[in-house]
Amino acid sequence: MRIVKLNAETKKDLLKNLLKRSPSNFGNYAETVQEIVDDVRDNGDAALFSYTKKFDKADITAENVKVTQKEIDYAYTQVSPELLDVIRKAKKNIWEYHEKQKQYSWFDSKPNGTLLGQKVTALASVGVYVPGGKAVYPSSVLMNVMPAKVAGVEKIVMTTPCNAEGEVYATTLVAAKEAGVDEIYKAGGAQAIAALAYGTESVPKVDKIVGPGNIFVALAKRAVYGHVSIDSIAGPSEVMVLADETANSRYVAADLLSQAEHDEMASAILVTTSEELAEKVSVQVDKFIDELSRKEIMRKSIDNYGYILLADNMSDAIDAVNDIASEHLEIVTANPFDVMTRVKNAGAIFIGEYSSEPLGDYFAGPNHVLPTNGTAKFFSPLSVDDFIKKSSIIYYSREALEAVHTDIEAFAKAEQLTAHANSIAVRFEK
Amino acid sequence: MRIVKLNAETKKDLLKNLLKRSPSNFGNYAETVQEIVDDVRDNGDAALFSYTKKFDKADITAENVKVTQKEIDYAYTQVSPELLDVIRKAKKNIWEYHEKQKQYSWFDSKPNGTLLGQKVTALASVGVYVPGGKAVYPSSVLMNVMPAKVAGVEKIVMTTPCNAEGEVYATTLVAAKEAGVDEIYKAGGAQAIAALAYGTESVPKVDKIVGPGNIFVALAKRAVYGHVSIDSIAGPSEVMVLADETANSRYVAADLLSQAEHDEMASAILVTTSEELAEKVSVQVDKFIDELSRKEIMRKSIDNYGYILLADNMSDAIDAVNDIASEHLEIVTANPFDVMTRVKNAGAIFIGEYSSEPLGDYFAGPNHVLPTNGTAKFFSPLSVDDFIKKSSIIYYSREALEAVHTDIEAFAKAEQLTAHANSIAVRFEK
Structure with a gap:
């Protein structure tokens, strides 16, 4: 699995590459x-x-x-x-x-x-x-x-x-x-x-x-x-692992592949501050691919949309996490809850080395329908919110309306909407 | 302003007519x-x-x-x-x-x-x-x-x-x-x-x-x-007034016109159980149009998309309210809060005879960006919700994952996703 030094240039290239997977590129159907x-x-x-x-x-x-x-x-x-x-x-x-x-x-x-x-x-x-x-x-x-x-x-x-x-x-x-x-x-x-x-x-x-x-x-x-x-139109699945030198390379490699096996267009990205971890994960990913059943899919997905990003420091790594806004994010660092507070954009955030992504796919409880393709910057996981809607409720008594009616009429007239003004005024005609 | 007897047939025609105003009919731009x-x-x-x-x-x-x-x-x-x-x-x-x-x-x-x-x-x-x-x-x-x-x-x-x-x-x-x-x-x-x-x-x-x-x-x-x-694509403005014999016909007529003046495509509908109110409002609307400045717009909007629906009883009237799902709804009845509990679909609900719709346009506080064209069945007013997004958070300790790891592996295998199962299993290998 390729290891890439994280900098403004490589991040830009990566984001451009990932966008190729956008469901907007639907062709002519x-x-x-x-x-x-x-x-x-x-x-x-x-x-x-x-x-x-x-x-x-x-x-x-x-x-x-x-x-x-x-x-x-x-x-x-x-x-x-x-x-x-x-x-x-x-x-x-x-x-x-x-x-x-x-x-x-x-x-x-x-x-x-x-x-x-x-x-x-x-x-x-x-x-x-x-x-x-x-x-x-x-x-x-x-x-x-x-x-x-x-x-x-x-x-x-x-x-x-x-x-x-x-x-x-x-x-x-x-x-x-x-x-x-x-x-x-x-x-x-x-x-x-x-x-x-x-x-x-x-x-x-x-x-x-x-x-x-x-x-x-x-x-x-x-x-x-x-x-x-x-609901929103989902793109191919994605996982991003943010890890430091405390992470277990076998776990990280296994987690990257758990998304890569979904789809040739899936993306699996590790961003880490540890060169040693980067190298170990790279080797371990290739080993696991040989051992597991969906090897062709994983191979393509890792080769095309898989990255190990080597960051100079945790701050740069977190910036990359926020810019990429992955569907799933695992935080495997010495102090993962602290790192979580700095993460702005991710569909679901898995904290610590025992919160592997498939735990969320099947079992833990949070929804696995999540924003993909960078849309975690503005979209949310599927939730109860998606199945409710709201109505505003407004009640004013006569006294309450009387106290403000000239203000409302003034605003309506400023917008040249005289029938709006009339609907207030008519209630207070002498 | 036309008075129409409310029944299944007239309601269907009305809904079809209102849908002509849909922003989906955008032509070929x-x-x-x-x-x-x-x-x-x-x-x-x-x-x-x-x-x-x-x-x-x-x-x-x-x-x-x-x-x-x-x-x-x-x-x-x-x-x-x-x-x-x-x-x-x-x-x-x-x-x-x-x-x-x-x-x-x-x-x-x-x-x-x-x-x-x-x-x-x-x-x-x-x-x-x-x-x-x-x-x-x-x-x-x-x-x-x-x-x-x-x-x-x-x-x-x-x-x-x-x-x-x-x-x-x-x-x-x-x-x-x-x-x-x-x-x-x-x-x-x-x-x-x-x-x-x-x-x-x-x-x-x-x-x-x-x-x-x-x-x-x-x-x-x-x-x-x-x-x-x-945000959602708004159609022309709409007001619906649900009123019984206790309503003041001048207020109702003024409120209908406060939306009609927005746009020739705007819609203003009164649904009432009172024939007397229906007739008085019909006359009063025409009078007000003559007195107010945006008369051409109001005339067209009332003639094309304005209705006074005469309902046999309050239950039918409320059904019509829910089927039409208006952007703005005024409830002007003897017991308006009770009626509100029965309303499922409306962008904003104005309760009682002093809560005229322009109060909400300018002043009261609730947002005036509201779902139009029947979309109040599934969309909400613009709100703080539109400017936030959510991320799920998942943390399991080693002990917690260990207690359920075989369940998750079984589920993954049932879905034939072996790399998913592996990402759990790898954490508990002997």
Whole structure:
């Protein structure tokens, strides 16, 4: 794994290289996706089922699009008791963490007869997209559904593509049931997103769509944004380890690879003040790649987007952390909590040598849907916040309004909005 | 003003009619805007100044693009002491309300040696766009800047177009200074948004761009979204009044028009259970239009997007309120706080007959940047939340990880991610 001296120049090159992985570079599928979205919006089920036939080779109709209780019961027989047990333990931890994110309505009243406040309301309905494809991630189902559940969303709908026989992955169904999904539909790709955004005869319209997906899913989410809300469009996974000479090189190397194995576009970066650690990690990464199963993916990801950055001092290293704003950051230094206080930008921060990143992927409780590609500078992890919305509350008594009515009229007139001024004045005409 | 009987049919027609006002129907400027954005991204100041020459007819260079202290001092001489006084009063109220929205970092530690938490960090820099054009809205400057200020954003940059002489509105400058803007640049349109998103030699790059603007500004914000964060794209203004027979028809009519005067595309809707009120308001609206200055705008907005909906009962009326999800909602009924508890969807809720909507536009404190076009079902008012972001914090001691390491490894293996399992296992090898 390459070792690069950290300086302004190398940092700039690295940031430019990482940006190549941006989900903005989507190529020219936008038009195709827009056509699919418009077709499903205009023609409902007929269009949805026809795309399912075309892309998933499955004969889906209004009769079998919705997953039945029988299918869910069968799915439970296909999942090992051990996995079910871990899913339930993870669910409990995720639930407990997200409970603490709940926000409450508040008001502030004053004895002059005014009340101002903010009312928190859960979204009425949410759609969760779960990809089919090669990999099955029950953890992703939990992470997308639980915050909506904790927020109090009344109706949670899931869509996921089926195979040519009309079957859906058993672990997906079990994870969905455990997480508390209300309805599951067999639909994938841009057509599923359009169905959730506009509703069809069979699939209900929702207020917000979340969940990962391929480029067609991402573009469809972008196309329906504004008509419904969406989560942010995630790019490839990233991990950054900030370490000093106290770090264990085997642990660091293993953690870098735990993200690198996700995807050839994934990025794994170590920034360290220790030349010795840099060299040991570089060697250990290559060793582990040979030993582990997803070696081709890891090799490409490490070669293209992996870096060991050697920093002159901890201050430069922390600056690099903030400039890169990684999805996951591990801090493995002599005093990691102190270093954490200096970190401004990261999706999730793992502190100390036993807080390895996969602990957060599956188990600890915080969400694993995190801002990627430098967007941790302005975006947050998926959370209960994503499934609530707020309304301002304003109450003034006659007396309270009377005390300020000339001020408001003056402001309105300064903005040349006479009907605004009139709506105040009319209440105090003699 | 038309009176329509509220039923499923008329509600559907109304919703369809209102959606015509959606900012999604932008026509075909997207390509032009993308060209401007790309040009400014690639060519910086040179492109920015050339578009300023083309669209604003002004000779702007690196020497005069930034508003000077001298220009600000002069602006103060152009604003009346009365307006300055009202701006300061409004600022105080806005500050106090937004202070209550602040969110704090938290952590939860357990004696087994685990700590989970959520760290709140203000965005480092924000750009606020302030339109030039016909109307000057100092209130809009306050409403966009103050929540960023309260959140603790270190650098707040404003851009606003200048006239052919290179001058900016005095009230805009004064409101900006009062609100605490750090730097002001003379730039407008899509080119200003691109400058804020990518930075030029003169204009700094920011993390998030907020503020209203015309179609070019809106499309440019959409084009840079993901590279930076943006606020939501606002549609035309809306007010909905929910009233029973206790409401004063003059007040209701005046309040409907206070939004109708904003824009020919604005919408004003009364939903009421009282036929008498419906008829009185209908007559009074026409009378007021004749008396007030912005009569042409109000006439068009009321004729095209104004409705008086006559409901059979309060329950139907409240359903209509929730389905329409208006930007502003006034509740003028015998028991307005009770009705408020039943309202799920509205940007801001004004309670009782003295809480007229312009009170919120200028003065009370809650933000006037609110979700429009039915998006109050899933979006919130602009708030301190928009200028912070969160990072998850995860710490496990060796003992804590040891207790669960086999569970996490099992989950990772179930997802076929062996490098994930390895990163846990390596810490407990014999």
